[in-house]
Amino acid sequence: MVKIYRHESLLGFFKGMSFPIASIAVVNSVLFGVYSNTLLLLTATSHQERRAQPPSYTHIFLAGCTGGFLQAYCLAPFDLIKVRLQNQTEPVAQPGSPPPQYQGPVHCAASIFREEGYRGLFRGAWALMLRDTPTVGIYFITYEGLCRQYTPEGQNPSSATVLVAGGFAGIASWVAATPLDVIKSRMQMDGLRRRVYQGVLDCMMSSVRQEGLGVFFRGVTINSARAFPVNAVTFLSYEYLLRWWG
Numbered sequence: 001m002v003k004i005y006r007h008e009s010l011l012g013f014f015k016g017m018s019f020p021i022a023s024i025a026v027v028n029s030v031l032f033g034v035y036s037n038t039l040l041l042l043t044a045t046s047h048q049e050r051r052a053q054p055p056s057y058t059h060i061f062l063a064g065c066t067g068g069f070l071q072a073y074c075l076a077p078f079d080l081i082k083v084r085l086q087n088q089t090e091p092v093a094q095p096g097s098p099p100p101q102y103q104g105p106v107h108c109a110a111s112i113f114r115e116e117g118y119r120g121l122f123r124g125a126w127a128l129m130l131r132d133t134p135t136v137g138i139y140f141i142t143y144e145g146l147c148r149q150y151t152p153e154g155q156n157p158s159s160a161t162v163l164v165a166g167g168f169a170g171i172a173s174w175v176a177a178t179p180l181d182v183i184k185s186r187m188q189m190d191g192l193r194r195r196v197y198q199g200v201l202d203c204m205m206s207s208v209r210q211e212g213l214g215v216f217f218r219g220v221t222i223n224s225a226r227a228f229p230v231n232a233v234t235f236l237s238y239e240y241l242l243r244w245w246g
């Protein structure tokens, strides 16, 4: 934090933020929409009916995995641009020095498209799908499990329960996702100057060879610290919106 602040001032902490903000509504709508509709297909119960007839954990997991898989497809280009901008450490403007490679998200998207084509925008998408498919299953299982544990049968969970269950669901899914998150980010940065990795497996093997198994847990603390408040608020919004409009 101190290094980022010294080198890039407060603005450094907000690098690559506009694209995630623009994409988060779309990505979360896809995630929760696909999850809820897959559960509807599997169990033939609406969100309101699910309190009286709770779906099985297998159905919740399968619906979560489906949501995670489709979410990853929508997220891939936005996430790539975020990672490329976040890894660009030159200060935004410095008189006399050459401008940074990417001047903003739109310039970054256009440069990737020009240099690497449409497929370039999906670099690292396989790793992202491998990361999100099972871990979003874990996300919804943890949330439902905790809500059921602390809610009397047939009732809606209280706001406090939703906040705590959502927060822990975020932590559980990010702890499980961090190994593939590390690999995904490396794949997304690969090809910037020259291609280093042959694929996801090659990236895993050479990362472990060079840095040991600890490489898979790089960033786990910051991911978890971020995951609690973000997912507490996400689930509270989801529950309340469905109660008002459902």
Ligand SMILES: CN(C)C(=N)NCCC[C@H](N)C(=O)O
Pocket (backbone or CB within 6 Å): 131, 132, 135, 136, 139, 170, 173, 174, 177, 227, 230, 231
């Ligand atoms: C890769 N993982 C852990 C997930 N996709 N988890 C489910 C949603 C997480 C939420 N949108 C967030 O940004 O924390």
